[in-house]
Amino acid sequence: MTHSPNDPILLSSSLHVDEARKAISDLVKDLLAEARNITSQSAIELVSLDQAINRILAEDLLSPIDVPSADNSAMDGYAFHGNCLGNSEDIVSLKVIGTAYAGKPFEGNIGAGECLKIMTGALMPNGCDTVIPQELTSTPSDASIEFKQSLLKPGENRRLRGEDLQNGKPAIEAGRLLRPSDLGLAASLGIATLKVHRKLKVAILSSGDELRTLGEALDAGSIYDSNRYSLTGLLNRLDLEIIDCGIVRDDPVSLKEAFCNAAKVADVLISSGGVSVGEADFTKQIMQDLGDVGFWKIAMRPGRPMAFGTLKPIAGQSSPHKTLFFGLPGNPVAVMVTFYQFVRAALLQLNGAAQTEPPLTQAISESAIRKKPDRTEFQRAILGRGKDGKPTVKLTGSQGAGILRSMSEANCFVILHHDQGNIAAGDWVDVALFDGLL
Template sequence: MKLSHDIPLTPIDEALEILRTSVPRITGSELVTLADACGRVLTEKLVASANVPSHANSAMDGYAVCTRDLVGEPIKLKVVQRIVAGQVGKPLSEGEAARIFTGAPLPEGANAVVIQENCSLDGDQVEILKMVEPGENLRKVGEDIQAGEILLEAGHRLRPQDIGLAASTGLTQLLVQRKLTVAVMTTGDELVRPGVELKDGQIYNSNYFMLSALLRILNAEVIELGVVEDDLVSTMQALEEAASLADCIVSTGGVSVGEEDHVKTAVEAVGGLELWKLAIKPGKPFASGKVRDT
């Protein structure tokens, strides 16, 4: 479909809506490691495969006790072991306590932890200065996450905290939407790659590096088409090549009405134009369309 040159300028909000409705959604999924998953979009529900925590553990530094032993005046228990995070203690017998630290598994026979500020140690005897209730100062099995719980829905864009959540359940990979592939095409006989000595009339191709950096922030896979010469045939060939490689083509330059602006004409020749000229300055000579289904 060709547009006449006298078509009214399109307001920016209307143009954005046209772009949103005309661009097809990508399909396909891939497994990625947690290290590569941030910013990607889940394609299936994230379901917890394990309880977090997987075992009852102490929420405080103190002494693991059985509340049935907290009788009499004064209340004194024999300290028979020391348990730190990562260790598994031995079962407690009647009248015994265990020195325990935050995150350490609760030993069998204990049902509460008395914080160290409410205890007084004398040799291997600990005096309990304040009573506790069963379950006090503990993290129970599955208190944070229960096995089978839906943690995140499909379609969720993963944030750093989501990666930590997945790791806490033991996952190493996530199924996410494949990356959008974007072919970036710059036009202009005057453009050269940075690092090359400039000749008279030349400028560095800064637009490609800016656009590719912006696209990579969005987790797009960038395909560099290089600089396309300012002629219609080369532009048409570049567009057709890009359409065979990518989901989307982004070009810069060549969409105004100058004699060397060939992109708009090339799109109309090998595809169709859906949008041209915005009611905004700078940026009025903006065009959008399709080459094949791209």
């Protein structure tokens, strides 16, 4: 069942991480459905391959050719017709009548008892359907080869026309977050431009009277704002357009003005700070005035308090769409964890991506980890390899939500799931790598 962000079911108790993720995904689906009713092609751009990395493909990329374009050799060796092969240990002797190179096809025909020396990628000559690797043959003379019948079967080591891609079939499906290999594949098909979804515009701000921007002096009780810089780095990894709204003081007038200004120009607004029970009183009222936003307690560590919902369109807004809103905790590590767990997937989904969740791997914990059931924990850790070659993982020390060093030294999260208890040294645990994410 889908709930509004302000649904009492979501506010009355701590949400399971999976419940929060589903509620966010359901709301993004609703926003996408609303957007389709208002605009269509305006959210699609045509970009050159050198500008397409980390963009999301908007339409299936259809191959204009067969790949391979013709039958060819999968390796260096000798091409011949496989009707001379069997399962015995008998020796096959073939006469070598020429050589075929990639890009320089052999024009003649190959008859019975004959073969052609062939290079990887060279077109298969007429009369040939099999290639024996060069290293499996002996050469009694420059003009002949020998090998055992049983070493291969007819048709081996030949790449068939259209084996990889067929003309008119999808080479890359819509929704792909484009990687370097995708750009290479497009180039191999002679395609110079790709249709991609427009970059989302994401506004970020930090709230708190104690925050100071870089270059300002620190007075008693004040701290430098690090969250906007962490969020900027996270968003840059997704290649999104970032609108930095700076630091906003803890008063209703300033906060409401900042939210309204951000909603006028952004598809998504991400704030940090001001969402815990004590801090959120006037923020709740502002959110009720501006849209449909709920304040959640999530059964996770770090990152328990979070606000989520939509801001309704306001006068002067650049688009008629609602603005997706995330109110993240103020603690620096909690900001990055909640972004990783909830915001990243929502941004990818809203931007048209088909795959939004990063893959998990597993490693052996080098030490015991204390864990309370009924919450999901994201421990910062370093993934390595033991003497036996198996993957191992060790924590980066103290796991407090305000200890940025624990993130800076780490290269992964150890994810301890909702129902898990204590972990013993030597147990296998789920791991999510930072590479490409944080």
